[in-house]
Amino acid sequence: MAVDIGGTKIAGALVRSDGTLVADSRRPTPRSTDPDTVMAALDEVVDELAGTPAWSEVRRCGIGSAGPVDAAHGTVSPVNIPAWRGFPVHARVRDALARNGAHVPAVLVGDGVAMTAAEHRLGAARGHRNALCMVVSTGVGGGLVLDGRLHTGPTGNAGHIGHISVDLDGEKCPCGSRGCVEGLASGTAIARHARVADAQAAAEAARAGDADALAAFDRAGRALAAGIAATATLVEIDIVVIGGGVAAAGELLLTPLRRHLETYAALDFVRHLRVAPAALGTDAGLVGAWAAAERLIPLTTGPTA
The missing domain is CATH 3.30.420.40 (ATPase, nucleotide binding domain)
Structure with missing residues (x-):
């Protein structure tokens, strides 16, 4: 699974091993000053993807976010999302995944790093x-x-x-x-x-x-x-x-x-x-979050949606 968090939109997708998006969901990034209101949009994205047939194939999750990020602590403070300062997005996404039955590892990277992973892998x-x-x-x-x-x-x-x-x-x-x-x-x-x-x-x-x-x-x-x-x-x-x-x-x-x-x-x-x-157009952030997860969370078996 891939998550792409930006100042304009919050998106998620299930991605096959060739970089193909098999399901995706998007919400506008709320302009609220309440951090939980912004997170609610991300929860909706995860919940929507959890209702698709490919959800059972999820084995890991890549989270790409506007920065700065702190991957060591799992937090983000995006300049363009004022409600999130030191927000524990890694833990909150893991919670959303687990709530939908996906107890999988996740990795957090900046959106630029995610796009880089995508363009180096496929672009x-x-x-x-x-x-x-x-x-x-x-x-x-x-x-x-x-x-x-x-x-x-x-x-x-x-x-x-x-x-x-x-x-x-x-x-x-x-x-x-x-x-x-x-x-x-x-x-x-x-x-x-x-x-x-x-x-x-x-x-x-x-x-x-x-x-x-x-x-x-x-x-x-x-x-x-x-x-x-x-x-x-x-x-x-x-x-x-x-x-x-x-x-x-x-x-x-x-x-x-x-x-x-x-x-x-x-x-x-x-x-x-x-x-x-x-080369990858508007889906680069999602493909990149997936590609970063593939590189940073190696799995030996199982599908990689």
Whole structure:
């Protein structure tokens, strides 16, 4: 089983060993300040999946969440879900599974790590030994594959590129820092800079030639390029995969990103860096949570829904 928790939606799915979703359920992420109200949406997702024929095949659960996460303690404090601060989501999901008869192990990872697991297993980073995969959506997250292995770090936050500071005098970020990549390149930031309702409207305006919208995507691409170049310089990656809802804008985002990367990735050993769109689309978070569970909770027998 896979769970994908974000600022916009909470989703769950039963996933076969080839990455195919055989059943899924989704709820909007409640805007409530009550942590249990948010958890109730997740409970509904689990309960709905428990009513499907494939539920009896569940043997493990991967939980991918917007960060930061603390995998060591099973808690999350998503910047985009204010009701959850140090929320024990790992234990609460285990409880929901057990309530429905599934007494199975679970693993918690950041959504960027989940997407990375998916793209390395089945998508654009497949075959690459060193990769950065990014979620550019309501927030900006990421994950790393180093020497062929998913690198989660002790708390599960390794690769969280959205909170690298790329503007030392920039705006205050909800994380507490200033000038974070997320504050410049998220869908929310793009929409605000383009003076429209959301990232989709910004993309439509940019395609129509609107100067503010085009500038917003250029600004986002520059911030992403700076963060990517810093990461590549530090750990020597050879591909960057860009996914998430904002990545649906395609070349509106990728063209300025690649152009600015030529400036920021200046050293010889990072100039070869390839930028590719994610291959798995909107299901990457769920497939990624499943893929992370497969890697981090090895099973010797039984189905892996």
